[in-house]
Structures are given as structure tokens and as C-alpha cells.
Amino acid sequence: MQIPEGWLLPQETNLDHADRPDYLRIHSIETFGTHDGPGIRMVVFAQGCQFRCLYCANPDTWDIYGGTFKSIEEIVQLAIHEKPYFGKQGGVTISGGEPTLQRNKLLTLFKRLHEEGINTALDSNGRLLNHEVEALFEETDYLLLDIKHINDDWHHKLTGVSNNSVLKVAEYRESTGKPMWLRYVLVPGWSDQEEYLHELGRHFQHYKTIEKIEIQPYHLLGVQKWEALKMEYLLKDVPSPSREIINKTEAIFKQYFKEVKVN
Numbered sequence: 451m452q453i454p455e456g457w458l459l460p461q462e463t464n465l466d467h468a469d470r471p472d473y474l475r476i477h478s479i480e481t482f483g484t485h486d487g488p489g490i491r492m493v494v495f496a497q498g499c500q501f502r503c504l505y506c507a508n509p510d511t512w513d514i515y516g517g518t519f520k521s522i523e524e525i526v527q528l529a530i531h532e533k534p535y536f537g538k539q540g541g542v543t544i545s546g547g548e549p550t551l552q553r554n555k556l557l558t559l560f561k562r563l564h565e566e567g568i569n570t571a572l573d574s575n576g577r578l579l580n581h582e583v584e585a586l587f588e589e590t591d592y593l594l595l596d597i598k599h600i601n602d603d604w605h606h607k608l609t610g611v612s613n614n615s616v617l618k619v620a621e622y623r624e625s626t627g628k629p630m631w632l633r634y635v636l637v638p639g640w641s642d643q644e645e646y647l648h649e650l651g652r653h654f655q656h657y658k659t660i661e662k663i664e665i666q667p668y669h670l671l672g673v674q675k676w677e678a679l680k681m682e683y684l685l686k687d688v689p690s691p692s693r694e695i696i697n698k699t700e701a702i703f704k705q706y707f708k709e710v711k712v713n
């Protein structure tokens with residue numbers, strides 16, 4: 451089973467200059483989100499992604515020419531409108547797709563949100579770390595970093611690319627002292643191997659900025675999107691993890707992380 455050739459984008463792909471200035475290329479916006487960062491949040495799903503995860507539930511976010519345009523100021527105004535519901539913890543999360551494809555525009559957006567007293571979170575696959583991404587992380591109150599697999603071969607099999615940059619992003623975030631949550635998609639036979647769950651735990655156990663790790667049990671809800679896009683869904687015979695697998699993973703992670711949450 452292998453990611454088809456030609457699916458992957460160059461690591462440094464940058465949509466900032468390719469599209470309309472002051473507009474983000476987005477897939478969708480969700481209000482009252484409770485699964486993407488602290489509190490109640492407005493979640494903006496950015497268009498475009500450099501990973502090609504076999505289990506991706508939103509393959510319609512991959513196309514860097516897809517989605518629709520929304521101006522940065524319009525998103526700020528929407529967030530201001532939602533602000534009364536955010537409470538003390540909530541705010542705006544940019545997810546995707548992969549937001550860092552539009553890193554400079556997001557930096558502008560996050561600065562504007564901070565001017566309005568709105569908390570910012572970024573859900574990233576960690577594919578890229580450069581000065582532009584570092585500047586964006588500076589304005590990111592919570593980094594939600596997806597760890598697809600701690601083993602590089604398995605990471606390749608699952609996403610089409612190495613986990614090297616992901617681990618560097620985690621290391622960089624740790625060096626800044628700013629908060630981070632890890633997210634782990636649990637796929638039976640692919641990312642539930644006990645030795646690698648322990649390896650992941652050992653790798654991160656001394657990180658001080660990791661507030662929690664979230665286990666995201668794999669599901670098949672995205673299959674219809676793959677079919678609609680006329681792409682073959684290669685994990686169609688893989689079931690969602692059983693309660694036993696989820697419990698085992700949770701118990702292992704609890705040995706290394708102060709908080710483990712099953713989403």
C-alpha cells in the first residue's frame with residue numbers, strides 16, 4: 451500500500467503570494483467548535499495540504515486551487531461577532547488542510563485577532579519550519595501539533611512524507627516555552643503498535659510545553675469524499691479502533707503525559 455506518486459507538494463509551498471492579497475483560501479468555517487483547542491472556538495479550515503494521509507477525512511482540502519476566498523478582515527469581524535461565546539478560554543483556531551501554506555496571511559490575521567483580545571490556536575501537521583512559520587508561532591497561543599507516527603517509515607507510509615520536520619517543529623515550540631497540545635490519530639494496525647506508542651511517550655516525556663495529548667480514534671467518515679473525488683481509499687478494510695485498543699493507548703500515554711484525552 452503506497453501513496454501514489456504525484457500526490458505530494460513541495461515542502462516550501464506557499465500560497466501567500468499566489469493568491470489575492472489580504473484574502474485567505476479557505477475550505478470552511480465552523481462556529482462553536484469544541485474539539486480544536488481550549489474552550490468554545492470558531493474554527494477556520496484552511497485550504498491546501500502537503501501531506502497525503504491515507505485516512506484523511508477532508509481530502510477536499512488538499513487542492514491548493516480549491517476552496518473559496520475570505521478576506522482576513524471579514525474573518526476578524528466574524529470572530530468579533532462570536533467573541534461573547536468564547537468565554538475566558540475560547541477563541542479562533544485555524545485548522546485545515548494545512549494552515550502554514552498561508553503563513554504570512556495568517557500572521558496578519560493572528561495579529562489582528564490579538565488586537566481584538568481574541569485567543570489564537572493553530573492546528574498544524576508540522577511539515578514546515580522556517581522564519582515565516584516561526585513568526586506565525588509567535589502569535590499562536592496554542593499550537594495543536596499532529597503527530598502522525600513516531601517511526602519515520604510508518605510516518606512515510608501513512609502520510610507520504612518524513613516526520614523529521616514534525617519533530618523539529620515540536621522541538622522549536624518547546625524552545626519558545628509556549629503551550630502545545632499533541633494530537634494522535636489512532637489507526638488499528640498502523641499507529642497502535644505498543645513499542646511505538648512507548649517510543650512516542652519517551653520522546654516527549656520531558657517536554658514542558660506539552661499540556662496534553664489527544665487521541666483521535668480513526669473513523670471512516672471521509673470515505674465518501676474520497677469516492678466523490680474519484681480517488682481510491684486504501685484503508686477501506688481498516689476498522690475504527692476497538693475500546694480495548696483505545697484504552698491500551700490511553701494507558702500507555704498516561705505513563706508519559708500529564709493529560710491524555712480521547713476525542
Ligand code: SF4
Pocket residue numbers: 499500501502503505506507508509511546547548575
Ligand atoms: S495533514 Fe490533515 S488535512 Fe493533510 S492529509 Fe493529513 S489528515 Fe488530511
